[in-house]
Amino acid sequence: MNNIYRIPRPKTFNLSLCLDCGQAFRWTNKDNRWQGVAYGKYIEIEQTEKEIIFYNCTEEDFKNIWANYFDLQCDYEKIVSSYNDEHLKLAVKEYDGIRILRQEPWEALCSFILSQNNNIPRIKGIIERLCEEFGDGETGKKTFPSAEKLSRLTVEDLAPLRAGFRAKYIIDAAQKVANGEIDFKRINESPIDFGREELQKIKGVGAKVAECTLLYGFHKIDAFPVDVWVKRIMAEMYPNGLPECTKGTEGIAQQYLFHWRRMQDR
């Protein structure tokens, strides 16, 4: 915990919202710090009035991993202020600072395979058990297990996760990624439709899981995942489809609307 790296708080950046708006599942808050692992590194992060403070983080880690993870080079203020639609303006006003994280593709794929017909607290539990069982490193700081490692396991090996019918989908995804049948590099370099087709070759990956993987794992911000909450939003507010102002950044609009709509029911 020696290295500390501080930056001024960027505009349109809210750490808690970024990490706890239903796009990433491994972050936990303790003593006003968010703790988590990504790209093989454990980190603790705190937001103060004027700063974001990264603990256990060298300048190199910040530049190579975390600046990218939080999409800091992207001007969200510009994007979000272009939303001239009334519902979106409300969502942005109330939850300003949500950003689309650049998660690892494999972690995003697994996470959203596990998300199907499931709820967020349970998804978090399954992923935590997955990492504790098969990840590397210390307890509580384990890495997300690689596709190569999971590809050598069986459905029975995953029983402790209590993932239910989703376990067999994880194994299939791991095998197809590990043996190169699904090529992350090509998906990354290609337009979104290629990724849509490729990812849906995996058992248990349909349109929605593919869309989430492309948005959160490949940062295709024109992806637009439609889950039960977004279905409600579309039915209640956008019977004729999304407003024009979201063109090209549908995924970002989706994240604001998703979180906003979910918070209304509590």
Place this chain on the structure above:
DNA sequence: ACCCAGGGTAACT
């Protein structure tokens, strides 16, 4: 006991 959760598949019309 019933319904729902960041859905997908297979088996039906």
Place this chain on the structure above:
DNA sequence: AGTTACCATGGG
């Protein structure tokens, strides 16, 4: 091409 039961699990 469009519906529908079923899929494991756990919380409300």
